[in-house]
Amino acid sequence: MSSVRSTCPYCGVGCGVLLTPKGAGGLDVKGDPDHPANRGRLCSKGSALGETVGLAGRLLAPRVDGQDTDWNSALDHVADRFSRTIAEHGPDSVAFYASGQMLTEDYYVANKFMKGFVGTANIDTNSRLCMASTVAGHKRSFGTDTVPGTYEDLDEADLVVLVGSNLAWCHPILHQRVLAAKEKRGTKLIVVDPRRTASCDAADLHLPLKLGSDVALFNRLLTAIAEAGALDRTYLSHVNGFDAALETARADSIEPTGLSSDLVDEFCRMWIGTKRVVTIFSQGVNQSSAGTDKVNSIVNCHLATGRIGTPGCGPFSVTGQPNAMGGREVGGLANTLACHLDIENAAHRTAVKDFWDAPRIPEGPGLKAVDLFRAVAKGQVKALWIMHTNPAVTLPEADAVQAAIKGCDFTVVSEIAATTDTSVLADVLLPASAWAEKDGTVTNTDRTISRQRSVLPAPGAAKPDWWHIAEVAKRMGFGSAFDFANSAEIFREHAALSGIAGGFGRDFDISGLAEITDSEFDALAPARWPVAGRRGGRFFADGQSFHSDKRMRMVPVAWRAPDARRAPRFPFRLNTGRVRDHWHTMTRTSLSPRLSAHLAEPFVEIHPVDAVNLGIEPDTLVEVTSPTGRAVLRATISDATRQGELFAPIHWTGQTAPTGRIDALVAGATDPFSGQPESKAAVCAAKAFNA
Ligand code: SF4
Structure with missing residues (x-):
């Protein structure tokens, strides 16, 4: 079989790849020399993609209350529970937590479902933690x-x-x-x-x-x-x-x-x-x-x-994630609408509602990620759908988030992996198609829309994410609005809606692609927007902004200290981040032996002077505590980290390293404008670990 062009599913660079199935589920992956993002190059993660496909750890069938079942039973159950929850407690009693791993078409359908038909803006995404x-x-x-x-x-x-x-x-x-x-x-x-x-x-x-x-x-x-x-x-x-x-x-x-x-x-x-x-x-x-x-x-x-x-x-x-930008374009954040329109703007809301022929549309922003899970903990959100993300590991105050999901009346998780820290808490698990099995588009950091293409059959009963949502929507009575045959049809609707945004003078307008055929969509080459946009060319060369008066804004900003204050009990600040060869909570990268070999276990980087003061020797275990949690990590002593600060990676989970869930240590302090949590300045204490 000749190779098929697709896009790497990891970071926001959005590198093009050439995929060649090798038989028996194997996949050869090379860099695409014609993709403008990478011109044939791949990093360690991208070049190991072929080692991460396969059946290991996959969720292969819908599961309700721990029992495998068929799709109809699972979807009927989800639709019934969501409908009853809305009828009894109103639309804001349900919520959706999405992911920058989703394709634009999945994201579009999720946003349309929640904002246009359920009638709540309680849809947020792990991109809240990212950008x-x-x-x-x-x-x-x-x-x-x-x-x-x-x-x-x-x-x-x-x-x-x-x-x-x-x-x-x-x-x-x-x-x-x-x-x-x-x-x-x-x-x-x-x-x-x-x-x-x-x-x-x-x-x-x-x-x-x-x-x-x-x-x-x-x-x-x-x-x-x-x-x-x-x-x-x-x-x-x-x-x-x-x-x-x-x-x-x-x-x-x-x-x-x-x-x-x-x-x-x-x-x-x-x-x-x-x-x-x-x-x-x-x-x-x-x-x-x-x-x-x-x-x-x-x-x-x-x-x-x-x-x-x-x-x-x-x-x-x-951007960190492969499709954080696509999620922003469809309005996948709780405080955005669609196609960069404003949820606070009545004319924008009416235009989107009319385009969707939707029964309702929320009149303001919904709950952002940290607040959303707090509302779950308080019982205000009673039905929750989580798609392709692992909030029991990745959100701040991860222990409290884990408890909130466990205590939620009804939780659905759409996943490729059978067992994650979050999926084990779900009432319903829906098996999803993985990268190289699913089909659609992503937008990278410089606004280039690229295709992800399907070259491998989805195993077991796995189905695309958009299909999960559309089937539940149809069962909830939202009918023809979700009668999509394929991802091309969803892309055309998304592109057509962007023409409305362009009419309002917004930047995101790909309406020139609204009429493409299925085969043209299949062959779509990487394209940076604005595609057929009204302004064309480079943004801001003319000094004109998208504010109503077209003028740019400089915003007066004064330095503020990080939200959490150090105290004698918690004298350090904890910086968190990625390592070179792992991705998120390692669902995929842990399947590659060579990626796992780079850094094999969770660690904490500590300055030599701090290590001496604390009596911590290289490669010994360190107990790090904060007001919200605890971790035990291997000491890496290095002056790469400032004195008084620690660094630890984010990737390890309760399953890969039970005491390595770093976000359990991070407080849920957020930016007042963006709602993004402060993941790089938690206060904490460290000491040698004595088992
Ligand atoms: Fe490119 Fe990022 Fe994938 Fe590496 S992880 S190949 S930089 S898209």
């Missing part, structure tokens, strides 16, 4: 959640700044792109990160600032830009809020960063002295109780210098 602060920051500055940059900007920049991003491990193919630019045109690289990560190996400058102090650093940069006379007055003629933003920035000091003034001056000198600057930011910015302000502090510097909307320039959020 919600970027969404909120973009909307404040640009009026919409528009990523201004493209991957070509990395090839054309003379300075790339990584803020809270270990690009070398978390988006390796983009990192390779930066290294290639360094080789070719001498691009400089600055890393702003409390830890000395693998991304620092090639850096010209590393700023190991204190956790949570990014706003203070970028406010100093904005002040220095003004002092150096480096403002772009022409671009600023399109921008509101400059005076207030600068005044607020001037009132901040660099003291919270813990950096020397010489180091900060060198950072400002390099940034200001280089015309083509891309500032890449990721979870170190987003996962913070001040995440939205951090985003705007970065965007402010680009707006003040006009370094946006032109080649080699711009603030650039890199």
